[in-house]
Amino acid sequence: MSILLRSPVRTHTGSYQTIASNAPIGLLCFRDLFEQEDAVTPNKQHLESVLARDFRDLENGTERSKARQDVINAIMTRRSRYSKYQTDISQSWCITNPDKSQTVLFEGIRFMMFIHDEEWVRVPLSGRLEVRPATRNGRSAGEIVQRKMTADLTGFWQRRELLRKIPKSPHSAKRNASPTLPPYPELDGGPKLEAAPKTEVYGDVPPQQLQLNNTAALRVQCSHAPQNRGAKKILSHLLPLKNSQYNLSGLKKIIGRICKSQLPMLRT
Incomplete structure (x- = not known):
């Protein structure tokens, strides 16, 4: 919070498509990336220019990051997995850091439709981009490093x-056919989760990566771990914070609903 008080912050409310061309480089890179993410035919060259060579991507607290080429490949092949795909950003914030780099925080909802399916899947999301100044086509711009x-x-x-x-039936109409379900590298982390989506992935999230004030994040961190073990790990991170700003009683109830198990009472 102290960083926000010392640094200039630019707030943008609404779709990333409405970010103006004179916006800070962080918001421009944010817009460029999500335009390619949602595009029917993404431009690989444009992705390579907006993502730094040392770009790393981390999702849902995992410690295993993805490199630039992995992310570009996932975006370029996305239409083989989804017939429709769009990201609705509700709000974003661009923070200018002392070293002239910029941090973009954002939240929104991603909507996707599987191949041969007719129902939208709704995925709430939030995140941050780290952007540093760069030169693109001889002009001052930025590139996303994380x-x-x-x-x-x-x-x-x-x-x-x-x-x-x-x-599956060979005589079924296309609209009733079972949809194609290939691996989804941008969501499930690769073929390991493809075969066993309930494998514990987020049960060992370090305390500093545990997003306690985000119900969606807590749900993800609990749902992919065995109920008792996942709950105990989350609670073990909460205990040292009992005198902090977090409402532990409310958090305990949230985790209890997610894990569907009785949790031990927190001592105050």
């Missing part, structure tokens, strides 16, 4: 599991 994002994949997994159970 993206950290948290997404609530509950609806994604529920819809995907439902579609897996639809019987």
Whole structure:
């Protein structure tokens, strides 16, 4: 919070498409990236210019980051997995740091539709971009060096599991056919989760990465871990914070609903 008080902050409310051309470089890079993410035919050259060579991508607290080429490949092949795909950003903030780099915070909802499906999947998300000054085509611009994002994949997994159970029939009409479900590298972290989506992934999130004030993040961090172990780990991170700004009683109730288990009472 002290950083925000010392640094200039530019707030943008609404779609990323409405970010003006004279906006800070952080917001411009943010707009450029999401335009390519949602595009029917993404431009690989444009992605390579907006993402730095040392770009790293981290999602949902995982410690294993993805490199620039992995992210570009996922974006370029996205239309083989979804018939429709769009990101509705509700608000974004661009913070100018003392070293002239910029940090962009954002929140919104991603909507996607599987191939041959007719239902939208809703994925709430929030995240941050780290942008540094760069020169692009001889002009001052920026490049994204890191993206950290948290997404609530509950609806994604529920819809995907439902579609897996639809019987395949060679005589079915296209609209009733079971949709194609290839790997989804930008969401599930690769083929390991493809085979076992309930594998513990976020049960060992370090305390500094635990997003306690984000219900969606808590749901993700709990739902992909065994109930008791995931709950205990989250609670173990909450205990040292019992005198802090967080409402532990409310958080305990949230985690209890997510894990569907009785949690030990927190001592005050």
